[in-house]
Amino acid sequence: MLPLPPPLTGDQLDNIQGDIWSRGFLKYYETYYFFSIKQSNAKIFAQCLKDLTTHSPPLISTLRKVRDEYVLISKQKKEAAAAAKKRGIPEKDVNLPKIPISNALIAFTSKGLQTIQAGLQKTSSLRLDRVEDTDPAFFNGMGSKSVRDALSDPDRDTWDPLFNSTEIHGILKIGGSSKNEVEKHLKNIQVILKHGTAIDDVFQNSPPTPTDSRVDGWTRPNDRGKEHFGFEDGISQPRMNGIDELEPEPANGGVNMNTDPKLLIVTEQTSSEEGGVERPKWMYDGSFLVFRKLEQNVKAFEDLTDQWQAKKCESKAHMGAKLMGRWQSGAPLAIPEFHTEDSKNPDAAKLINNFTYADEICPVSAHIRKTNLREPSDDNNSDPRLPRTRIIRNGIPYGSDYKGHETDGSTRGLLFACYQGHIEDGFQHMQGGWSNNPKFPTGDTGLDPIIGQVDQTSKGVNGKVTTFFTDKLNGKQSVEFQQLVTLKGGEYFFVPSISALRDDLAKT
Numbered sequence: 001m002l003p004l005p006p007p008l009t010g011d012q013l014d015n016i017q018g019d020i021w022s023r024g025f026l027k028y029y030e031t032y033y034f035f036s037i038k039q040s041n042a043k044i045f046a047q048c049l050k051d052l053t054t055h056s057p058p059l060i061s062t063l064r065k066v067r068d069e070y071v072l073i074s075k076q077k078k079e080a081a082a083a084a085k086k087r088g089i090p091e092k093d094v095n096l097p098k099i100p101i102s103n104a105l106i107a108f109t110s111k112g113l114q115t116i117q118a119g120l121q122k123t124s125s126l127r128l129d130r131v132e133d134t135d136p137a138f139f140n141g142m143g144s145k146s147v148r149d150a151l152s153d154p155d156r157d158t159w160d161p162l163f164n165s166t167e168i169h170g171i172l173k174i175g176g177s178s179k180n181e182v183e184k185h186l187k188n189i190q191v192i193l194k195h196g197t198a199i200d201d202v203f204q205n206s207p208p209t210p211t212d213s214r215v216d217g218w219t220r221p222n223d224r225g226k227e228h229f230g231f232e233d234g235i236s237q238p239r240m241n242g243i244d245e246l247e248p249e250p251a252n253g254g255v256n257m258n259t260d261p262k263l264l265i266v267t268e269q270t271s272s273e274e275g276g277v278e279r280p281k282w283m284y285d286g287s288f289l290v291f292r293k294l295e296q297n298v299k300a301f302e303d304l305t306d307q308w309q310a311k312k313c314e315s316k317a318h319m320g321a322k323l324m325g326r327w328q329s330g331a332p333l334a335i336p337e338f339h340t341e342d343s344k345n346p347d348a349a350k351l352i353n354n355f356t357y358a359d360e361i362c363p364v365s366a367h368i369r370k371t372n373l374r375e376p377s378d379d380n381n382s383d384p385r386l387p388r389t390r391i392i393r394n395g396i397p398y399g400s401d402y403k404g405h406e407t408d409g410s411t412r413g414l415l416f417a418c419y420q421g422h423i424e425d426g427f428q429h430m431q432g433g434w435s436n437n438p439k440f441p442t443g444d445t446g447l448d449p450i451i452g453q454v455d456q457t458s459k460g461v462n463g464k465v466t467t468f469f470t471d472k473l474n475g476k477q478s479v480e481f482q483q484l485v486t487l488k489g490g491e492y493f494f495v496p497s498i499s500a501l502r503d504d505l506a507k508t
Contacts, residue, residue, distance in 0.1 A: 002249065005260040008063070008242035012285055015497045016265060017105045018061035019173060020287045020419045022237035022244055024394030025061070025103045026069055027175030028224075029182050032291065032415060033214045034491075035199045036167040037112060042119025045198040049116075050506035052106075052192045053498060059189050061103035062498060067243055069101055102176030102185040106501070107289050107493035110139045112169030116505050124507045127280040134272035134279050137423045138288055138492045150432045152453040153487050158460045160293065161204035162213070163489025168202055171291065171493055173417065175396070179218075206293060206489065208399055208411060215293060217396035217415040225350075227397055228296045228412045229450070229484075230320070232330035232350045236372060238264060238390045247353065254356035254374045263390045263421050270421040271388055282504035285497035287419040290391075290427040292490035294451075295413040297482075298402035304481050311479065312471035314340045322469045323449040325366030334362040340472065363469035364442065367450040370435050383440075385433070388425040391418040413485070423492060438466070446478075451485055462486060 008016075019025050037045050052059060076099075084094045108116065110131070117126050132139045137147055143156050143163070156164055172189060176182040193199045201213035209216045220226055227233045238259035239246050247256040262269045266283045301320075308319035318340060321327045325334075327342035330350030334357050343349035356374050363369065377387045399412030420426025434440050435448035446467030447454070454463035462483035471477050496505060 002256065002258070004246065005241045005258055008240055008261060012261075012265075013064040013067070013243065014062050015285045015499050016063045016287075017495050017498065018063050018066035018103055019105045019175075019394050019417075020265065020392060020495065021063055021066060021394075022239060022392060023066070023070060024234075024392075025066060025105075025173075025175035026073065026101050026177065027103075027219070027396065028177055029179045029216070029218045030173070030175035030396045030415070031182050031186060031214050031216045032417075033172040033174070033186055034162065034165075034168045034202045035170050035172070035193075035195075035213065036202055037115045037119075037169045037199055038197070039115055039118065041194075041198045042115055044119075044194060046116065046119045046506050048193045048198050049501060052189065053502040053506060055192060059104055059185065059192070060106055060498065060501070063243060066103055069103075073099070098177065100177055100181050102174060102181040104185055104189060105173040105289075105495060106170065106189075107173070107495040108170045108505075109168055109491055109493055110141060111166075113494065113505075115169055120505075120507050124504070126282065126504065130277050130280055131283075133274040133277040135288070135423065136273055137428055138494060142290075142292075142490050142492045147428070147492075150428060152432070152436050152455055154456050155459065158456070159487070159489035160206040162202060162206040162215070163293070163491065165202045165204050168491055170199075171289070171491075173289075179216075215398065215415055217398040220397055220401060222401070226328070227414050228298050228399070228402060229301050229324075230328045231324055231326065232328065232346075233395075233414075234393060235326075235330050235350050236353050236368070238392055240264065250356070250374075251354050252356045252358065253376070255376055257353065259390050263388055263425070264392055264419060266421050271425055272422060273424055282496070282500040283494070284500075286500060287421065287495045288423050288426070289493040289495050290416070290418050290420070290423060290490070291493065292416040293398075293413065293488040294416050295411055295486045295488050297484050297486070298412065299405075300482060301484055302402075304479070304484075307479075311469075311477045312473055312475065314472055317342060318472075322363055323366060323467075325362045325368035332362070332368075333366070334358065360470045363467075364445040365447070365449065365467045365469060367435075367448050370440065370445075370448040370452075371430055373441060383433070385425050385429045388422070389429050389434075391420045391426045391430065393418045413488070416490075419495070444468070449479070449481075449484070452483070453485075453487075454483060 080094050174182050174185050205212050206215045239257050246258050250256040266286050305316045305319045308316045313319040321333050329343045329346035331338040331343035334355050395416040435452045447465045449467045457463050465483050466480045
């Protein structure tokens with residue numbers, strides 16, 4: 001049997017910020033507000049941060065608060081369903097009372113931490129020199145040449161103006177039950193952080209959000225939980241003992257999603273790029289946040305899957321499943337009853353996660369297989385990072401739904417956000433070492449057809465991705481197409497614990 005990961009403690013539930021969890025913030029609407037810290041007023045910001053962490057009621061959410069909200073909502077759903085059943089009303093027709101909910105997370109770039117350091121007492125060192133050794137990708141930032149080369153990211157001058165700014169010091173990620181709740185929560189935090197005095201907007205925008213300094217997303221009105229290609233998103237997440245319901249022993253000797261917290265949250269045991277250097281203790285119970293604005297070319301995806309007959313698939317949806325590794329419902333292609341058709345019960349299908357890839361019914365190049373091997377790592381494996389490559393994904397779609405034409409210039413995509421204990425082991429290895437690698441995990445499998453990246457052929461023009469899959473006759477099909485997803489900007493952040501925000505970053 002696989003050993004259980006160590007549990008999170010009660011103190012950690014009150015100390016770790018609340019979005020760093022498989023379920024994340026409850027949200028229909030979410031904003032990512034980027035800000036700069038005025039260097040001349042860095043000492044004022046340190047005091048503002050102290051005020052933010054001691055505010056009552058709390059404005060920065062903990063894991064315990066977010067978990068308790070899910071428990072409350074679940075209880076209300078059960079009570080409403082039971083009451084409706086007594087009155088003969090089908091469960092699907094039950095209208096739940098709407099509860100106003102909003103939650104916020106705060107995180108900082110490497111430059112932001114350097115600015116905070118300048119506002120602290122000379123005796124209060126964040127030891128950022130150590131961070132430069134242990135976590136160089138974070139320290140250098142997503143826009144650095146070393147990181148862009150590792151990820152095959154496009155040049156920064158093709159990014160949205162907001163993310164070309166060198167003044168992004170921090171981010172507020174605020175999700176809630178409505179746009180109104182999110183706006184109120186943001187304004188409350190801006191007041192405490194002395195917006196205009198201690199912090200300022202980044203005076204650039206990122207379409208289609210019209211407001212400078214932020215990017216907004218919302219769940220799709222008719223497809224809540226699905227991204228713009230039409231697939232259920234956010235499933236098969238890492239499970240942490242002490243807050244998640246752990247998965248059972250995996251089938252056929254595979255690997256489940258039960259995860260040691262040290263891979264997702266910084267602890268004394270979390271790996272680093274420099275084993276001889278210890279991270280500063282104030283980083284414990286924190287996590288690294290990767291934010292990427294990913295524009296999805298839905299028309300190109302629709303055109304690609306229209307080739308289903310030529311590529312010997314059962315249907316257009318079947319070809320999409322071959323590329324993703326799951327059907328749009330979330331049903332795994334690898335399970336025999338879903339080899340050729342989607343589940344008739346999507347609510348149950350998206351919960352199925354106990355399976356392995358026994359053959360190539362689910363292609364080796366499929367997105368979910370490229371990013372989650374589901375097999376034990378060999379001690380002699382040529383990929384030493386493999387056992388440590390786990391991330392929590394808590395993004396949200398942006399933009400209007402695709403209507404079958406894009407002549408109006410509208411864009412859409414995913415505000416991708418993920419958390420990990422070490423970026424080089426987590427997102428950066430998953431994207432650069434797996435999804436972009438045509439020979440991972442074995443042979444010549446091609447790139448991940450969904451998020452695989454190649455160098456642009458010219459400024460702003462995506463290169464062509466080549467991938468392979470087995471068709472319904474067990475033949476090998478080759479597919480070449482222009483890269484479907486385009487990075488429009490992003491950044492690496494560190495999400496400190498509540499105690500670090502209060503006692504280390506806020507010292508005056």
